[in-house]
Amino acid sequence: MRLAWPARAALVVLGVVLALALLGPLASPWHAEQLDWQRMAVAPGLDGAHWLGTDRLGRDLFVRSLEGVRVSLAIAGLATLVSLVLGVGYGAIAGYAGGRVDALMMRAVDVFYSLPYVFFVILLTVVLERRPATVFLAIGAVGWLTMARVVRGETRRLREREFIEAAVAAGVPAPTILWRHVVPNLAGPVLVYATLTVPGLILLESFLSFLGLGVQEPAASLGNLLAQGAQEMEAAPWMLLVPCSFLIATVLALGFLGEGLRDALDPHEL
């Protein structure tokens, strides 16, 4: 598989962001929740080794942003995993069963789709209390709908293929066909869609944190850093720009990687 150059560049950027997120905080003398009483709201510079400045409580933005990247990526990654398992399972069963079962299952998805997704997420965070674990559960519980649709469409296409018909004709039981013949062939589109889901979920997480429903202070996530930064942007624009740059770099890289994977795996593309 050959990736186009934007996707390869995205992989490099993603690698750098990940390496920074994991190793960067070790290089700084500060840690994420430590307050520097002498240097509150200082601009990026060498002063006190706050390379990217501090927030209004004197916490180091370099360390906090990287902590935020880690938390946001972990939440989005886990949520994608949840939506992947739910979506692939649901979609493959509906698509493989076809007929009434399919129609009914997809009608249920339509019902969920007709509710504003923020509605679910807010209710779930309210019901489950506000902890990072519940945040990713809530996000994943919403993300699987589209995945289910993608997988179902793909399964219906596979269903028509000869090798599936051959397996049916040979009397292989349906669960075995699903697991052994259908699911492995879904890997391509699912991988592509999952790569494209992660940035969307990072944005959703940050939106929730922005509303105060996501990751709670003093823990950092890109969302709550952005929310604080947005309040201070007139006086201290770096508080917004620093986490925003990390968010954009991560989301951009994931977006281009997903596009590249789609192009590389899509037989229509030359």
Added chain:
Amino acid sequence: MRSIRMSSEAPLLAIEALAIEFAGAAAPLRAVDGVSLALWPGRSLGLVGESGAGKSQLALAVPGLTPRQARLTGSIRLAGEELVGAAPARLRRLRGARIGTVFQDPSTALAPHLTIGTQLTEVLAAHAQAHGAAARRAALAMLERVRLPDAVTRLGQYPHELSGGLRQRVMLAIALIARPALVIADEPTTALDVTVEAGILELLAELVRGEGTALLLVSHDLAVVAGLCDEIAVMYAGRIVESGPARAVLTAPAHPYTAGLLAARLTLDSPLDVPVAAIPGNPPGAGPRPAGCGFAPRCARALERCRQEVPLLLARDHGQVACYAPLAPAERP
């Protein structure tokens, strides 16, 4: 037998030293490698070869339909006009009007969202031949010429409402409605059921003969070409290895590859206990091609020279052959 080459008329289509290259990972890939051929008005030429021989690329180069990244060198002349390097707008005016094209799979080659009527009349409108009601009448007449049952209803129908065979009749109608001088048919029956194949071929023959249209037919199937064409050109690895009058090539092939293709055919009276004489080895892939004759690696008659020098296409008997060790008349099947 009338020899075509003695015709005093100028050829309608004259291709000379045409090469089509695609940028490859290491070296450019030559899909078509120095091909020359000529086609006279009202005559038909069959291009035969295995898939990957470059025959479709060659045929689609005439109306300028090769993929954008392809690089063409050499010459393609239609009624004396050079088409290689011609302005896109000029090529566009020739396509549809002077050159009709029939594609392989009518289930994907017809626009799914447009009615049969629209797909026919838009050809006439594009070349300012007819508009509105006149175009509709012409479309109806054309559908009747391709013997589409219930033609009036069909005008308002969509491709998915027709069977594969009927769709290919529509495809023929689209290619011929503007009365082109040349029709390119790229594997016109490959995607169809065997039961409708004969009908389509018969219709194609009738349409081109009735109008004095020249036909360039691409097929991997010798039987298709045999029934339809005056002349045959056999392609292998981007080059023509043998050409000549259809009967001569089919009954007395001089190139070992042509002979192999003929021997690999199955007919109803083939003895059941004798295995089919498949040509050993595989057709050349997309990679770099060997020096010398492209067929040499699979050829039982190959000489040392065959692996080093490309044999030229030279006149022999009724046609032309590119081989250092051609079959003698006595050896031919």
Added chain:
Amino acid sequence: MSASPLLDSPQPIARFQTRLQARRAFAAALRPLFATPGNLTGRAPRLLRYALGRLLGTVPTLFAVITLAFLLVRLAPGGPFDQEQTLAPEVKANLDRAYGLDRPLPEQYLRYLRGLAHGDLGPSMRLRDFTVNELIAVGLPVSLTLGGLALLLAVGAGIPLGVLAALRRHRAADHLLMGLAVAGIAIPAYVTAPLFALWFGIHLRWLPVAGWEPGRPSDLVLPVVALALPTLAYLVRLVRASVLEVLSQPHVRTAEAKGLSPAVILLRHVLPPALSPVLGYLGPAAAAILTGSLVVETVFGLPGMGRFLVQGALNRDYTLVMGKVIVYAVLVIGLNLVVDLLQGLVDPRLRYPRRA
């Protein structure tokens, strides 16, 4: 006694007639893009029957949505009057009784449905003295105006730019547009909206930062742009991918082989099938945009209904949440229906069963 005012004054009828004429002219202008004349009218009854069938099919969906939303809202712990600690237990009990919250849940549900059948969304439980109908009557027009303009901007710019990127594939314009599009998707509205306010409103003083006065269009510029950006960016990408997909299909090569002009190939052969998946995305996206954005409306101080959902959910203002959910669901379902019908118009295979 005089006849109805509609029949009395010739004006509305004249207006209706000009509108009808305009619509006919529009349809006539579009027709050559899709089909030969005659067959559209010939197929109208089948299309109508199909549309009615789909419309009936939405009723159970809407019912299921309402039921599910009702259950979810009530399952969340707490109630509308919990947060007011000053309330004496007797007062709270009185309030519960006044709003019917002391009844068993099934009864409350039936009551709610009965109100709904009469178009009554009930009283707001936190914003006393207001009914949800009143709140929506104030908020919805604001959100609809804002969202409608944003949608117009997103579609009007997103589709042409996406087509442009596809046609200039792998060239500078394509890379530039894709870069901007990915950035547009990546930067959330709660970042762009304040940045816009800061730069154009405070720094350059070109446009008002916030506020809403009917008839002052300059109020709308910044929020509309902020609201439109993510959708616009996504549309550019979607349209590009979709156009490229269609361009690679054999029927486009047939169109080329016919000698059609590039404009006809694009408008008649490529765009209609390419816009089908775009429509599929636009249905739900439009519903989300039209029912108001919490972030944009808060940043620019607009009295839309964007905040109803979050505020209502946090305050357990059951009826307010339900009101917004129902408005949203009706929009989603209605727009999906419209999209389905439009897709059927573009792709006849979706309209009738395939002939064997």
